[in-house]
Amino acid sequence: MTDAHNLRPINITLVAREHAINGFRATQWEITELSPKPGGDATLWLQLTMTERAAYRFNLTSGNPRLFVRAGFTGGPAEPGAITASQDVAAAWMDGEQQVLEAPMPLAIQVWIEAYLSRHGEAPVEERKKKRKGAGRAREIQQ
Numbered sequence: 001m002t003d004a005h006n007l008r009p010i011n012i013t014l015v016a017r018e019h020a021i022n023g024f025r026a027t028q029w030e031i032t033e034l035s036p037k038p039g040g041d042a043t044l045w046l047q048l049t050m051t052e053r054a055a056y057r058f059n060l061t062s063g064n065p066r067l068f069v070r071a072g073f074t075g076g077p078a079e080p081g082a083i084t085a086s087q088d089v090a091a092a093w094m095d096g097e098q099q100v101l102e103a104p105m106p107l108a109i110q111v112w113i114e115a116y117l118s119r120h121g122e123a124p125v126e127e128r129k130k131k132r133k134g135a136g137r138a139r140e141i142q143q
Helices: 050-060 087-095 107-120
Strands: 007-021 024-035 042-047 066-073 082-084 098-104
Touching: 007 066, 007 107, 024 066, 024 098, 042 082, 050 087, 050 107, 066 087, 082 087, 087 098
Parallel strands: none
Antiparallel strands: 007 024, 007 042, 066 082, 066 098
């Protein structure tokens, strides 16, 4: 379900920084501005989903909450395409060889995510299944 409670525009400005590493030139992209206020070079929509609630909580309690921007393929020019507050989603993007940039999460977005978690509840804690005694072990054959 997409509504005003789980969707926010985020404005982003990127800058390319040239670096010389062992005689080679490399371009590194950085987020110079990330804000829920109008402005910036690109606008991405941050959508919260029920399946990522545990990841949002982990991010908020990390002491340094971040937002992650998918910005095209690794090694190519940065083209912002999506944004998330979930490290799990960002990791999946990186596994797909996508360039992921990160920036501190604005306080207004932290408060909005807290309200989302309060409204929809925390994600259920996944408990490990208990093994039956002797499960997974070869049984001795009695003769």
